[in-house]
Amino acid sequence: MTTGSIIGQIVLFALPLMLGNAFQMLYNTVDAVVVGNFVGKEALAAVGSTTMIVNMLVFFFNGFSVGASVVVARLFGQKDLPMLHKAVETTITLTFVICVVFTLIGIAGVRPMLRLMATPDDVFGDAVTYLTIYFAGITGLLIYNMGSGILRAVGDTTRPLLFLILTSLLNIALDLLFVIRFGMGIAGVGYATILSQAVSAVLILVMLTRTRNIYRLDWKDLQIDRQLTARIFSIGMPAGIQSVITAVSNTFVQSYINHFGSACMAGWSCYNKMDQFILLPMQSMAMAATTFVSQNIGASKRGRAQRGIRTTILLTLAVTGLIAAVLYVFAEPATGLFTKDTAVIEFSVLFLRTNVIFLLANCVNHTMAGALRGMGDSRGPMVIMLLCFVAVRQAYLFIITRFLFNTPRAVGFGYPVGWVSCCVIELLYYYITKKRGEAAAP
Numbered sequence: 001m002t003t004g005s006i007i008g009q010i011v012l013f014a015l016p017l018m019l020g021n022a023f024q025m026l027y028n029t030v031d032a033v034v035v036g037n038f039v040g041k042e043a044l045a046a047v048g049s050t051t052m053i054v055n056m057l058v059f060f061f062n063g064f065s066v067g068a069s070v071v072v073a074r075l076f077g078q079k080d081l082p083m084l085h086k087a088v089e090t091t092i093t094l095t096f097v098i099c100v101v102f103t104l105i106g107i108a109g110v111r112p113m114l115r116l117m118a119t120p121d122d123v124f125g126d127a128v129t130y131l132t133i134y135f136a137g138i139t140g141l142l143i144y145n146m147g148s149g150i151l152r153a154v155g156d157t158t159r160p161l162l163f164l165i166l167t168s169l170l171n172i173a174l175d176l177l178f179v180i181r182f183g184m185g186i187a188g189v190g191y192a193t194i195l196s197q198a199v200s201a202v203l204i205l206v207m208l209t210r211t212r213n214i215y216r217l218d219w220k221d222l223q224i225d226r227q228l229t230a231r232i233f234s235i236g237m238p239a240g241i242q243s244v245i246t247a248v249s250n251t252f253v254q255s256y257i258n259h260f261g262s263a264c265m266a267g268w269s270c271y272n273k274m275d276q277f278i279l280l281p282m283q284s285m286a287m288a289a290t291t292f293v294s295q296n297i298g299a300s301k302r303g304r305a306q307r308g309i310r311t312t313i314l315l316t317l318a319v320t321g322l323i324a325a326v327l328y329v330f331a332e333p334a335t336g337l338f339t340k341d342t343a344v345i346e347f348s349v350l351f352l353r354t355n356v357i358f359l360l361a362n363c364v365n366h367t368m369a370g371a372l373r374g375m376g377d378s379r380g381p382m383v384i385m386l387l388c389f390v391a392v393r394q395a396y397l398f399i400i401t402r403f404l405f406n407t408p409r410a411v412g413f414g415y416p417v418g419w420v421s422c423c424v425i426e427l428l429y430y431y432i433t434k435k436r437g438e439a440a441a442p
Helices: 006-038 041-078 081-108 110-116 121-136 138-153 158-181 186-210 226-258 262-298 302-329 331-336 342-374 379-404 408-412 414-436
Strands: none
Touching: 006 041, 006 158, 006 186, 006 262, 006 302, 041 081, 041 110, 041 121, 041 138, 041 186, 041 226, 041 262, 041 342, 081 110, 081 121, 081 138, 081 226, 110 121, 110 226, 121 138, 121 186, 121 262, 138 158, 138 186, 138 262, 158 186, 226 262, 226 379, 226 408, 226 414, 262 302, 262 331, 262 342, 262 408, 302 331, 302 342, 331 342, 342 379, 342 408, 342 414, 379 408, 379 414, 408 414
């Protein structure tokens, strides 16, 4: 990524990554489609209400993955092969430790978190079942995410994509088999998901072990290097903490939604599934920006890194705007894929058409945060996103529901309030630090 066409390299890097993220999202989305059509709206609400809880742990781990990817990409750009090899072994070893910790924390926290979110009784049992199974098998997801993060750091997004396509198709087949053929209900989609994720983890580890490239995983060299661990966590921890606290904040948004009943919960679930797909371009472009900036700074090409940031923002705005417009127009048919319940569809369309255009502000948020992390500045984006996605959003929800009007539309608009305020503040932060010549500047 240190030579050649900037726009061409960003697109070639981000496109398979975008497709890969789309297939990864299919795990939970297919679960929602299957239970919504073959089990019932309560099961659909249960799957949707568990998303934010899962995200609290997964997002924290993804912050750690970002830190590891930045370190690997920087070493790759510097051509420091001995340290690159050591970074891969350290990263995988830490991942194994985190898998054990997250499995225990996840299973133990299922019931307390659902109660904290004021989950209705008709949804609670299904939500407990799905979450318990999911956390019991979360190791597969974490190992795959870290292995694919290593590959992205050195510019390889193709093979992780192929693995995801394979296991996503496997997940669809298992969902249909367990739910329709065996009548396992919501437990069936949970088992289908963790089995498919386990296969993706095995594939990524086999590939890393058998490759002849410089990032090869050598099992006998597994270690935890203190210096590299400190570097990984100094970059990854702020991103992880920000993601976790944002996810916690979103569970409180879910608790506001839960007060309107299972139909509204199911509609919110459908909206969030579509919202995740709209987020795909900006998330993939942000990862591309992180790797692009990391490699070019490692190669002492700061001017090229800065041009890459501008290019990425423009690309993200164009793609996201197109997807948002299509979903705005076809909101009802899109929701109809998840359920035929008219009340659920009405809520989902309401949320989608209220919020979707404001996602353009999030294009700037994600790209700038990814670029700043690629420069080694994770604290700035963390503070800004916590301020906007947590403090501003929760203040808005408290005021609007207690003193003005407590309606589903008003609660759902809590998301755009955070996105727009974050966009404004993050742009100001970037340009001020750039002008002053601080570490965040490209």
